[in-house]
Amino acid sequence: MNAIIAQPDDSLAQLDNLATLAQDVIHRCRAAGASDAEVGASIDTGLSVNVRLGEVETVEHNRDRAFGVTVYFGQRKGSASTADLAPDSIAKTIEQACAIAKYTEADPYAGLADPARLARVFPDLDLWHPWNLDAQGAIGLGIEIEDAGRALDGISNSDGASIQSGGSLGVYANSQGFVGRERGTRHSLSCSLIAQDGNGMQRDYWYESERAAGDFPDAASIGARAAQRTLARRGARKLDTRACPVLFAPEVARGLIGHLVSAVSGGALYRKASFLVDHAGKNLFPGFVQIVERPHIPRGQASANFDNEGVATADSDLVRAGILERYVLGSYSARRLGLASTGNAGGIHNLIVEPGADDFTGMLKKLGTGLLVTEVMGQGVSIVTGDYSRGAAGFWVENGTIAYPVEEITIASNLREMFAGIAAIGADVDRRSHIITGSILIDKMTVAGS
Amino acid sequence: MTILAQVERQLLQPGGFSSTDLERVFGQLMGPSIDAADLYFQHSRSESWVLEDGIVREGNHSIEQGVGVRAMSGEKTGFAYSDEIVLPQLLSAAQSARAIARSGNPGAGHALAAREAKALYAPVDPVESLANEDKIALLREVDKFARSLDPCIAQVIVSLTATLDTVLVAAADGTLAADVRPLVRMNVSVIAERNGRRESGNAGGGGRYGYKELLANGRAHAFAREAVRAALVNLDSIPAPAGTMTVVLGPGWPGVLLHEAIGHGFEGDFNRKGTSAFAGRLGEKVASPLCTVVDDGTLPNRRGSLSIDDEGVPGECTTLVENGVLKGYMQDKLNARLMGMRSTGNGRRESFAHLPMPRMTNTYMLPGKSDPDEIIASVERGLYAVNFGGGQVDITNGKFVFSASEAYLIENGKVTRPVKGATLIGSGPEVLTRVSMVGNDLKLDEGVGVCGKDGQSVPVGVGQPTLRIDAMTVGGTAA
Numbered sequence: 001m002n003a004i005i006a007q008p009d010d011s012l013a014q015l016d017n018l019a020t021l022a023q024d025v026i027h028r029c030r031a032a033g034a035s036d037a038e039v040g041a042s043i044d045t046g047l048s049v050n051v052r053l054g055e056v057e058t059v060e061h062n063r064d065r066a067f068g069v070t071v072y073f074g075q076r077k078g079s080a081s082t083a084d085l086a087p088d089s090i091a092k093t094i095e096q097a098c099a100i101a102k103y104t105e106a107d108p109y110a111g112l113a114d115p116a117r118l119a120r121v122f123p124d125l126d127l128w129h130p131w132n133l134d135a136q137g138a139i140g141l142g143i144e145i146e147d148a149g150r151a152l153d154g155i156s157n158s159d160g161a162s163i164q165s166g167g168s169l170g171v172y173a174n175s176q177g178f179v180g181r182e183r184g185t186r187h188s189l190s191c192s193l194i195a196q197d198g199n200g201m202q203r204d205y206w207y208e209s210e211r212a213a214g215d216f217p218d219a220a221s222i223g224a225r226a227a228q229r230t231l232a233r234r235g236a237r238k239l240d241t242r243a244c245p246v247l248f249a250p251e252v253a254r255g256l257i258g259h260l261v262s263a264v265s266g267g268a269l270y271r272k273a274s275f276l277v278d279h280a281g282k283n284l285f286p287g288f289v290q291i292v293e294r295p296h297i298p299r300g301q302a303s304a305n306f307d308n309e310g311v312a313t314a315d316s317d318l319v320r321a322g323i324l325e326r327y328v329l330g331s332y333s334a335r336r337l338g339l340a341s342t343g344n345a346g347g348i349h350n351l352i353v354e355p356g357a358d359d360f361t362g363m364l365k366k367l368g369t370g371l372l373v374t375e376v377m378g379q380g381v382s383i384v385t386g387d388y389s390r391g392a393a394g395f396w397v398e399n400g401t402i403a404y405p406v407e408e409i410t411i412a413s414n415l416r417e418m419f420a421g422i423a424a425i426g427a428d429v430d431r432r433s434h435i436i437t438g439s440i441l442i443d444k445m446t447v448a449g450s
Numbered sequence: 451m452t453i454l455a456q457v458e459r460q461l462l463q464p465g466g467f468s469s470t471d472l473e474r475v476f477g478q479l480m481g482p483s484i485d486a487a488d489l490y491f492q493h494s495r496s497e498s499w500v501l502e503d504g505i506v507r508e509g510n511h512s513i514e515q516g517v518g519v520r521a522m523s524g525e526k527t528g529f530a531y532s533d534e535i536v537l538p539q540l541l542s543a544a545q546s547a548r549a550i551a552r553s554g555n556p557g558a559g560h561a562l563a564a565r566e567a568k569a570l571y572a573p574v575d576p577v578e579s580l581a582n583e584d585k586i587a588l589l590r591e592v593d594k595f596a597r598s599l600d601p602c603i604a605q606v607i608v609s610l611t612a613t614l615d616t617v618l619v620a621a622a623d624g625t626l627a628a629d630v631r632p633l634v635r636m637n638v639s640v641i642a643e644r645n646g647r648r649e650s651g652n653a654g655g656g657g658r659y660g661y662k663e664l665l666a667n668g669r670a671h672a673f674a675r676e677a678v679r680a681a682l683v684n685l686d687s688i689p690a691p692a693g694t695m696t697v698v699l700g701p702g703w704p705g706v707l708l709h710e711a712i713g714h715g716f717e718g719d720f721n722r723k724g725t726s727a728f729a730g731r732l733g734e735k736v737a738s739p740l741c742t743v744v745d746d747g748t749l750p751n752r753r754g755s756l757s758i759d760d761e762g763v764p765g766e767c768t769t770l771v772e773n774g775v776l777k778g779y780m781q782d783k784l785n786a787r788l789m790g791m792r793s794t795g796n797g798r799r800e801s802f803a804h805l806p807m808p809r810m811t812n813t814y815m816l817p818g819k820s821d822p823d824e825i826i827a828s829v830e831r832g833l834y835a836v837n838f839g840g841g842q843v844d845i846t847n848g849k850f851v852f853s854a855s856e857a858y859l860i861e862n863g864k865v866t867r868p869v870k871g872a873t874l875i876g877s878g879p880e881v882l883t884r885v886s887m888v889g890n891d892l893k894l895d896e897g898v899g900v901c902g903k904d905g906q907s908v909p910v911g912v913g914q915p916t917l918r919i920d921a922m923t924v925g926g927t928a929a
Binding site: 055 | 502505506507508509510511512513514515516525526527528529530531532533534543546549550582583585586604605607641643648649650690692693694723724725727803805839840841842844846847848849850851852853870871872873875876877879923924925926927928
């Protein structure tokens with residue numbers, strides 16, 4: 001196997017090149033008659049390796065470039081993008097954006113962000129940690145992870161282990177003079193294993209994701225955890241249809257908070273496509289629930305100094321003492337709602353649900369007799385109505401102890417009732433995503449089965 | 451000029467080379483331990499227009515192009531790509547891709563031989579098929595029409611998208627083939643509001659043609675009417691039932707059942723690896739004898755159709771299940787070679803920057819003999835589901851879900867009240883054994899499907915006649 005030649009880290013120079021290009025394009029848009037313009041440009045590079053049954057399966061090298069421009073002619077706007085940064089293509093892209101703006105209609109809310117809110121300081125958030133890993137090294141690591149899982153008695157087959165390592169460079173610039181540069185690395189290790197039981201096969205997986213490879217736990221522990229999760233699903237049964245309390249394990253609990261974010265996002269609100277229209281300042285959760293945004297956590301999964309429009313990100317409460325304190329807004333939706341941007345164009349930056357006192361075992365005790373959900377399936381959540389109905393798998397719990405695995409069931413309720421019915425939040429925090437939460441116990445849901 | 455010559459000129463000429471230079475690249479790619487290798491050149495152009503609140507406020511145009519280079523040795527695949535179609539980048543990507551094989555001298559593939567497949571769609575650029583003024587006028591007209599249908603309609607979003615994909619495949623097995631693939635889609639989504647209650651409705655469709663074909667026969671207005679109708683029905687819906695019951699699925703898009711319950715489980719990669727619940731079950735009974743299911747990439751102008759797949763193999767109609775018996779898997783070249791089978795023209799990739807995999811095209815069940823009314827009349831108590839959001843499957847344990855967005859109670863053989871959306875869950879290897887009636891009303895979907903697998907999205911189609919399934923779990927809240 002040939003090694004990848006370790007490149008010297010020229011990321012800062014590449015960012016400067018992207019910034020120069022972005023500023024040049026903005027000048028050219030202005031010269032073409034645009035009253036305003038904004039540009040996003042990025043370069044992503046990475047290595048992805050899959051091993052299966054002790055052998056390498058795929059080695060993929062990627063390098064993706066993207067360049068997008070939006071022009072404003074007064075309140076009319078047009079956008080165009082290209083993956084090709086050659087001068088010819090850039091020129092064509094500017095032309096296309098301007099041509100489109102001739103056909104779109106004046107939108108009184110269109111435009112760049114409020115210049116007073118653009119980021120001015122750019123502290124180092126410690127997000128850039130290239131991993132000096134070649135394909136051979138990645139293959140070795142993958143085999144180590146998978147072997148550790150396959151060593152467990154009962155693992156009969158494997159979907160493989162995968163190693164991904166990548167870096168992103170991004171620049172956002174606009175005609176108000178803003179130029180923001182960001183760079184970040186992201187590495188992940190995962191493993192998916194299969195076990196046989198009387199009814200067929202079960203599969204489960206585990207993964208870790210970090211900004212710096214040095215922060216990973218012992219590689220073997222990832223394979224072992226994937227194996228334990230898979231083995232625990234053997235002999236899964238259906239449940240009878242019933243109503244009972246439901247404990248969402250941390251890896252699925254973050255989905256519930258994700259639904260909250262969708263429902264309080266500007267786009268859903270101004271379209272009146274959310275069950276939480278007009279709910280700012282209202283009680284959604286029990287009083288112990290606190291949810292805060294912390295965009296500047298060093299090495300955080302979604303840390304950033306500015307959002308997709310250059311607006312400065314800031315620490316802020318989303319839910320305080322159970323009350324929805326604000327919405328999640330970019331400039332456009334903020335103007336539509338008569339509010340100010342919350343620095344969330346493009347999404348949320350590290351949303352933290354304040355953990356409670358109980359670890360996972362303590363949360364099982366709090367659940368008592370009910371359903372522990374470790375996997376949800378399908379898209380059955382309506383942000384318009386809050387109606388929730390999804391496929392699920394997990395474990396039936398009796399008196400605080402796991403009794404047996406369950407599958408082929410659904411869980412259903414309405415998000416409004418589920419949020420109000422949160423009985424406890426665990427200290428078993430999962431930090432692998434932009435939403436950071438422990439397990440969440442809901443007092444009652446309908447479980448449908450046989 | 452043939453499609454191949456035209457595509458060669460478009461994709462290769464700007465970089466200063468032609469298909470004869472590709473043999474040099476294969477010289478670099480091939481070696482004693484490399485079994486197969488291919489190059490995939492692509493140029494993709496797309497546009498989208500969005501109307502919201504009565505004004506066309508967004509328009510976007512995008513261009514992507516590049517070449518993907520793949521080398522395979524046994525079960526191993528090396529892959530690299532470049533967004534510049536020039537020889538030095540191509541040779542360097544080839545070097546990275548072939549590093550998958552440990553050693554050996556460069557070798558040679560077969561001489562490239564042009565392969566022409568029957569074109570299933572016209573090589574038109576849909577972006578150019580209608581003047582921009584007319585696209586804007588159309589969006590406005592549909593918006594006005596949707597709002598005129600009912601005073602409860604509070605919000606209307608109408609979108610138009612068009613893509614032209616131009617691809618050239620060259621492989622060390624001698625394949626040299628090209629395809630020009632148009633794809634258009636329109637979507638209408640509305641919010642209805644009455645007495646403080648809000649519900650949404652969606653409708654849309656499209657296929658491999660230009661805008662004019664999309665708009666023929668008043669289809670745009672029909673989408674608006676359908677979206678409004680669905681939203682109004684849902685304003686009257688009551689909580690869905692919970693538990694196991696008889697389910698009748700309407701014709702067309704509910705065929706997403708087949709895509710999830712059996713389709714993915716019949717893809718070659720999962721079966722080669724023994725990770726599918728259907729692995730090793732060729733020739734076994736997996737459905738009721740009433741069921742015959744095919745994956746058909748050869749339907750003219752359909753969203754999921756392919757004149758050639760992304761490995762240069764002409765699209766085929768593959769029988770998956772015949773009278774209840776598992777007849778065949780869907781294969782790409784890699785998995786076919788490793789399983790001693792032949793490719794069925796199901797090798798697909800999202801773009802040049804992704805590896806091909808076995809994927810579905812248009813998956814549907816052939817019609818049966820029952821009258822749809824007779825199927826509903828046969829059910830004492832159950833659910834009649836006519837429209838769905840998406841679905842998902844765990845191919846290893848076979849459990850799958852799909853979420854109804856429009857459904858009704860069946861009481862004493864009659865369709866009665868509408869119920870809220872609910873997820874249906876079942877087991878792929880079991881669900882089709884419970885099909886007790888198959889309608890004579892086969893319908894294909896309107897052309898909206900997107901299938902995701904391993905992070906790659908491709909357009910697909912589904913279809914089926916009305917089906918009666920004797921027992922499925924319905925995930926409502928009303929016990």
